[in-house]
Amino acid sequence: MRVLGVDPGLTRCGVGVVEGVAGRPLTMLGVGVVRTPADAELGHRLVAIERGIEEWLDEHRPEFVAVERVFSQHNVRTVMGTAQASAVAMLCASRRGIPVALHTPSEVKAAVTGSGRADKAQVGAMVTRLLRLDAPPKPADAADALALAICHIWRAPAVNRLQQAHAAAAAARTPRVPRTPAVPVRKVPR
Amino acid sequence: MRVLGVDPGLTRCGVGVVEGVAGRPLTMLGVGVVRTPADAELGHRLVAIERGIEEWLDEHRPEFVAVERVFSQHNVRTVMGTAQASAVAMLCASRRGIPVALHTPSEVKAAVTGSGRADKAQVGAMVTRLLRLDAPPKPADAADALALAICHIWRAPAVNRLQQAHAAAAAARTPRVPRTPAVPVRKVPR
Known part of the structure; x- marks a missing residue:
């Protein structure tokens, strides 16, 4: 399983590619950061991030992309940029x-x-150990991207089982009723 | 001046095209909504929004795109989706x-x-009047997109003067020093 991890950000977008399966030693195929200048227009920064991500996808052809889920409890301005970079x-x-x-x-x-x-520091140390690197990847965004990819490889079996269960449950719901029926649906007593 | 206004959203992304100049009657060239299903995967929803926006750009060839600036003081979940749709x-x-x-x-x-x-309701009423429509555009997201386009046409002269002033001020700052010089820059007394 080859995974591209993305730690989204407008100024520094961490990217890292890891290959492996759960329970076996993992291999790092690449790590880096897509940077955009803070004084550039937002639209141009998003175009630069798109170009950077496309290059990583072209070069490494990952089977999965793992992106950090953005929360908004942090700094408000940073979070908007993070949400926009993650969207790209x-x-x-x-x-x-x-x-x-x-x-x-x-x-x-x-x-x-x-x-x-x-x-x-702890995440950086573990990424270094798990991927058998000489030193923790810098900056932290790069290490976080590798951690995301590792997390996905290790969690994937459980997540896939969950998705299969959901799909099976959805298939069992027959016939499918549209969410907003044109005609009011009445409950018929059995 | 032809402007595409975009009221960003994942479920309903309002789009409206207005042509005109400040101080003259305005013309609506098109209005609509790009919709994506709430139960689809986020990545697929973003692809659908991209496709929708591309169609509007292809058909109307606007000279400017006016997008609602997203704030995060509102509902947290909605705001993240809005930020992501606006990024696209x-x-x-x-x-x-x-x-x-x-x-x-x-x-x-x-x-x-x-x-x-x-x-x-007030925004819808004024959009209807300013564009000489028979009825307010529905849903509200569509009316808001038209309002954004009108706002841009009317504010553009002022905004452009501001941008020109900024550009002139930036050009006056010579010589331009790189942000992180490889060699420390020393202040030389005149």
């Missing part, structure tokens, strides 16, 4: 038919360190 | 080299009704 990453992947998975920061931390409240 | 609209425009302008909801309301705190 998801768009690039979905346009190619590559499945996108979202993982929360605490899911990622828990996956690689065992604790959902681990700090940046 | 800005990306589509910037990729074609079309300038993107952001206007806040209160700027738009003030432009078309005279009050930054006008309600939806």
Whole structure:
């Protein structure tokens, strides 16, 4: 399984590609950061992020893209930019038919360190160990992107079972009733 | 001046094209809504919005795209989706080299009704009057997109003067020093 992890951001968008399966040693295929200048217009920054992500998809042909799920409890301005950068990453992947998975920061931390409240240094140290690197990848956004990819590889079996269960449940609901019926639906007593 | 207004949203993304100049009667060239199903995957919804916006750009060839500036003081979940839909609209425009302008909801309301705190009905009524329509465009997202386009046409002269002043001020700052010089820059006394 080859996964591109994306830690979205307008100024620094971390990207990292990891290959492997759960329970076996993992391999890093690439890591980096897509940067855009803070003084550029927002539209141009989004175009630059799109170009950067496309290059990573072209070069590594991942089977999955794992993106950090954005929450808005943090700094308001940063979060809007993060949401917009993540939209571009998801768009690039979905346009190619590559499945996108979202993982929360605490899911990622828990996956690689065992604790959902681990700090940046701990995540960097575990990424270094798990991928057998000489030093933690810099900046932290790059390490976080690798952690996302690792998290996806390890969580994928469980997530896939869940999706299969959902799909089976949805298929069992027959016939499918439209959400807003044109004619009022009356309950008929059995 | 031909402007595509975009009221961003994942479920309903309002789009409206208005042509005209400040101080003359305006003409509506088109109005509509790009919809995506709420139960679809986020990445697929963003692809559908991209496709919708591209169709509007292809058909109307606007010179400007005016997008509602997203704030996060509202409902948290809605805002993230709005930010992501707006990112797609800005990306589509910037990729074609079309300038993107952001206007806040209160700027738009003030432009078309005279009050930054006008309600939806008031905005709809003024859009109907200004574009000489038979009835207010439905849903409200479509009317809001037209209001954005009108706002841009009316504010553009002022905004352009401001941008020219900024550009002139930036050009006056010579020589331009890189943000992170490789060699420390020393201040030389005159």
